[in-house]
Amino acid sequence: MRRYNINSDWKFRKGDGSPAAVVTLPHIWDIRGGQNGNGGYVGVCIYEKQIEMSDDWKDRDIYLEIGAAGSVAEVVVNGQPVGTHKGGYSLFRFNITEWMRAGQYNRIEVRVDNSVRDDVYPIAADYTFFGGIYRDVNLVVADASRFSLDDDGSEGVYIIPEITGGGRGRVRVYSVVDEPEGCEVCCQVLDQDGELCAKATVKAGKEPAELFVEQPVLWNGRGGAYQYTLSADLLKDGKWMEKRMIRFGFRSISLSADSGFQMNGQRLRLHGVGLHQDREDRGWAISREDMEEDMALLKEIGANTVRLAHYQHAPYFYELCDREGLAVWAEIPFISRLSDSAAARENALLQLTELIKQNYNHPSICFWGIGNDVTMFGAEDWVEAALREMNALAKRLDPGRITVCSHMMMLAEDSPLSAITDGIGYNVYYGWYVGECSDLGVWLDELQQKQVPVPIAISEYGADGILTYQTGSPTRGDYSESYQSLYHEEMLAIIREHPLVWASYVWNLCDFASVNRREGGVSGRNNKGLVTYDRRTRKDAFYLYKAEWSGEPVVHITGKRYKRRAESRNTIRVYSNAEDVELFVNSKSMGAMCKDCHIFWLDGVVLLPGKNDILVKTERGDYDDVILYGEQADEPSYLFRQDRNAEMREVATEYRVRNGYHSVYDTLDEILDNPVAKKVLEEEAGADVLSQPLLHTLGEFPLESIARKSGGLIRKEWVVRLNERLTKVKKLQE
Secondary structure, three states: OEEEEOOOOEEEEEOOOOOOEEEOOOOOEOHHHHHHOOOOOOOEEEEEEEEEOOHHHOOOEEEEEEOOEEOEEEEEEOOEEEEEEEOOOOOEEEEOHHHOOOOOEEEEEEEEEOOOOOOOOOOEOOOOOOEEEOOOEEEEEEOOOEEOOOOOOOOOEEEEEEEOHHHOEEEEEEEOEEOOOOEEEEEEEEOOOOOEEEEEEEEOOOOOEEEEEOOOOEEOHHHOEOOEEEEEEEEEOOEEEEEEEEEEOEOOEEEEOOOEEEEOOEEOOEEEEEEOOOEOOOEOOOOHHHHHHHHHHHHHHOOOEEEEOOOOOOHHHHHHHHHHOOEEEEEOOOEEOOOOOHHHHHHHHHHHHHHHHHOOOOOOEEEEEEEEOOOOOOOOHHHHHHHHHHHHHHHHHOOOOEEEEEEEOOOOOOOHHHHOOOEEEEEOOEOOOEOOOHHHHHHHHHHHHHOOOOOEEEEEEOOOOEOOOOOOOOOOOOOEHHHHHHHHHHHHHHHHOOOOEEEEEEOOOEOEEEEEEEEOOEEEEEOOOOEOOOOOOEOHHHHHHHHHHOOOOOEEEOOOOOOEOOOOEEEEEEEEOOOOEEEEEOOEEEEEOEEEOOEEEEEEEEOOEEEEEEEEEEOOOOEEEEEEEEOOOOOHHHOOOHHHHHHHHHHHOOOOOOOOEOOOOOEHHHHHHOHHHHHHHHHHHOHHHHOOHHHHHOOOOEHHHHHHOOOOOOOHHHHHHHHHHHOOOEOOOO
16 A cells, blocks of 8 residues: 655635635635634635556555545546545545546546535534645555555554453454455554564454553553554465554543542543644644644643544544543534434434544543533434434444543433433533632532432633733633633632542633634634633643643742733732742742642732832742732723624624614623513524523623524524514613
């Protein structure tokens, strides 16, 4: 088998008749529109390339291999349709042999469509669906007898390592071989130094190869991510055909309500972050260096797990997780808006099959995630049936891993949906979208008292933090970096005190694109990241978790971007894993700072008018410093003003507004408080929709904002019709 990379010199054109351009893959179209809220081009774009068929390829099969294309891709060769792949995140191949012409150039077309479709997941979600061919494209030329290229994008080799009695390692190797007659698979296990540990040869298509390794070194997460290599050679009638070299690791995992998550027989409490693959000015077309930078951030913060949301990520990132020892929650985009059509269910099953088969051999992957926020718009019976079918598929394909599903925090603990997978996660937003941070503790206490039999993780929690906004009096909904820090201080303390939670994931490591968002004065962005979208700036909350999780010395003064302070007396806060921190103001010691775990503070610090030198030192000798300016006039840019949203709203929408009358710019609570307006909403949306638990958490949000964040679920024409009716309903007199 030979693999030829063909990333260069593709002719690209949009379906709207725009002029063609020559591009190099990976490629995303309209990146800026996807990340600034304008949306950009949605529809079909065509990638075209001329390929000369070598005479050496005669009597061999030729495959077009595409790493990922968002989200539907039709392949056409010399004007003839070859096949269509539905799903924007997984590798796929098409055998194009019969359409190729020997000794001449052949026209390859890939028609990519990023339109929202009811038969392809995701249908709606809180992130941008970028369009393009955004991973590598190859031609694969292979003999008829080969490790299969038609096995849902897999490598055709599946490794099952396990520890048997006495600490002996057993490795079973299953191979999928096309035209296996007369073929043998010769397997060798090599250690990290390349030394031979075991070998075995079996007939292809028969029983698996079985090899034994004496006292293998375990893959033990961040405690030591030792990997072995399987060398699998395919021979036909004694002639060598091709080879697979695949890394793997010996490790055991389990999950229960009583013992939590265990790796290699030891309880391991998982703490980490969620991560989307996109980044500023690149979209999904990211490089290996980009992925290495994200891994460096994960290591720096001290995470031992990562939730790769909400779809299959690049193979190289799973390899990085293998190498660095992060436990991975991998999942498919069965999310938010669901469809009960047979085509949609088939697509969900296909994406789950591809996720598992293509990533089967990664020791880092501990969890297969089969859904997220699946009850956002109701919990019909078919949703339960769909989840059960997907869980059964995951267990059939890979019985050795743990299945999980992320649910909204309103899902009752005794819901049948909570008992389908091995473990569940709750996406919890107390303290941001609803209630107070302390409500998380009350909720977890109730679950603990009820002795819920299902292992519970917190699969998302977070608050937006925009660097511009700074304040000495942070409050929920002000979008300030100051409030984001306070939020995470409280949430982290609560999670720490509840061992019921076997894993927790901050939402998110980095800010990410969400084309339908316009809030906090920012368009097209979810700002819950601990790091900015461009990866250049770590927000204050990043250092809180670094102090909590990392073994590296940490000392960080918060609020450095709150430089011009109007308050006469200030609180200085520091995140550190030191035992003691001393504060100096203008070279004068203020003494030891108060301490609560990794948070240090001193209240009532007087800043002189003008420049003040702030320095903190630990008993280890490490320090941090900043210059703050005291008794300054209020800085308008530090505060989020609601009129910033209003300014953007006027640009983004054309919904009519009448003084003294309701509109879709009123909050849900305001509409429901007026019986006449409530009746209009019930007539347009349906009383059953208004009874959904989700809506009770959205009362403070304008209807227009709820619609915009629905990811297309709530259609604009419906919002226009509703607004026309609401503008005829007078507001109640206060």
